[in-house]
Amino acid sequence: MTSANTATTPEQIVGDLIDAAAPDGEQMLQVGQVAKVLGVTDRAVLYLLQDNRLGYIRTGRRGYRIPRPLLAEYLLQGFIPRQLTAAEQQLAETQQAIQEANDELATLTARITAAEATLALVDGVDTPPRRRRSTQTVP
Known part of the structure; x- marks a missing residue:
């Protein structure tokens, strides 16, 4: 002992x-x-x-x-270190899920940026300038 x-x-x-x-x-x-x-x-x-x-x-x-x-x-x-091992595993799984979500967010951000750039090209080249309305009143 x-x-x-x-x-x-x-x-x-x-x-x-x-x-x-x-x-x-x-x-x-x-x-x-x-x-x-x-x-x-x-x-x-x-x-x-x-x-x-x-x-x-x-x-x-x-x-x-x-x-x-x-x-x-x-x-x-029932020993506490065994419970800590389970908690550490759950933490690792959560961190993996967060990483996957961050990767997906980065992909979506890149797609949005590309779409905005495409829209800026379309707006700048093909669209004629807009006419302004006259604010004068006609008698």
Whole structure:
């Protein structure tokens, strides 16, 4: 077991949590031990088992044993760095969408500029000057 100050990776932290509940290196944990690791009641652990959110092995009619690797996997799924990875992926996708929108905007701006230049040529060459209306009144 590493000390709390030296545990740096999520795997080490989870390993330390499990070792605190099962210091003998047991590979199969009881519901009470898992509850201690998770900081919840035995009933809450049973709900996790019934919802198949935490893997287990059934021992008898009412007995459950949770394998150490399955508990570690469950704990690591909820670890914050995993959530940060998902957020970073979403950020990258958003940045990609912004880049695509900027590219499309640049294309449209170029088309508008070309159309305005074409209209300026047409207006300057082919159109006769407009006559002004007289503002004088005729008697």
